[in-house]
């Protein structure tokens with residue numbers, strides 16, 4: 700088996716009395732697409748922050764083999780950035796590394812930004828003010844920003860939030876294309892599994908200080924989630940989508956629905 704790009708071994712993370720996970724062993728292979736699910740406050744973002752080195756686990760080890768890229772949520776506030784051009788936003792991914800000053804450094808910087816813009820097909824936004832771009836176009840630039848580091852693993856923290864369906868699809872397709880082309884692993888925190896369902900190799904599901912790791916079928920089933928939450932949960936497949944019914948917290952993971960007496964499910968994406 701190829702060496703993992705990310706490894707958690709015997710990892711535990713507690714804040715005081717509160718344990719987010721314990722005895723976590725997780726190897727992420729190059730090119731693997733791993734979804735991180737769980738209710739609010741279960742530790743999804745903290746897991747990413749541990750990989751970024753911003754949080755140190757209370758026990759165990761975490762190792763990353765290669766560079767780490769980070770794709771954040773789209774924030775409406777960012778749309779005020781009328782002074783910032785597309786290529787400036789992407790350039791932030793290059794700055795902070797040792798490109799140095801002078802003509803050579805500037806040329807290298809420009810080349811890295813141009814390559815990243817081309818990789819996500821965003822060259823046409825290069826000189827547009829970021830504030831004039833749609834949420835989906837801005838997310839395209841954020842992916843380009845992360846790619847300037849040529850990452851071995853991309854950490855994505857709810858990158859689809861507040862995007863329409865077409866933009867969500869575009870972002871997921873870009874990430875999938877990157878992992879296929881460069882074997883970049885993807886650790887993807889989300890409240891909605893359905894938009895990424897066809898791409899997910901494995902799921903890490905955090906809840907109440909416990910976790911389950913496995914394929915979608917292994918984790919996203921009634922028995923496993925009922926055991927994890929300690930209360931009855933039904934996981935249904937409806938038209939190729941997953942719907943979780945029951946458990947106040949459970950509906951954070953995919954799409955929540957309400958079953959009537961006949962078992963008919965109605966509901967909307969959470």
Ligand SMILES: Nc1ncnc2c1ncn2[C@@H]1O[C@H](COP(=O)(O)OP(=O)(O)OP(=O)(O)O)[C@@H](O)[C@H]1O
Nearest residue numbers: 714719737738739740741742743744745746888890
């Ligand atoms: N530095 C810290 N000190 C103390 N508690 C923390 C710290 N960082 C995070 N927490 C707590 O850890 C828990 C997990 O937070 P985290 O942001 O990882 O959750 P999450 O699963 O990403 O939630 P959401 O879905 O709401 O974004 C929260 O209760 C949070 O308050």
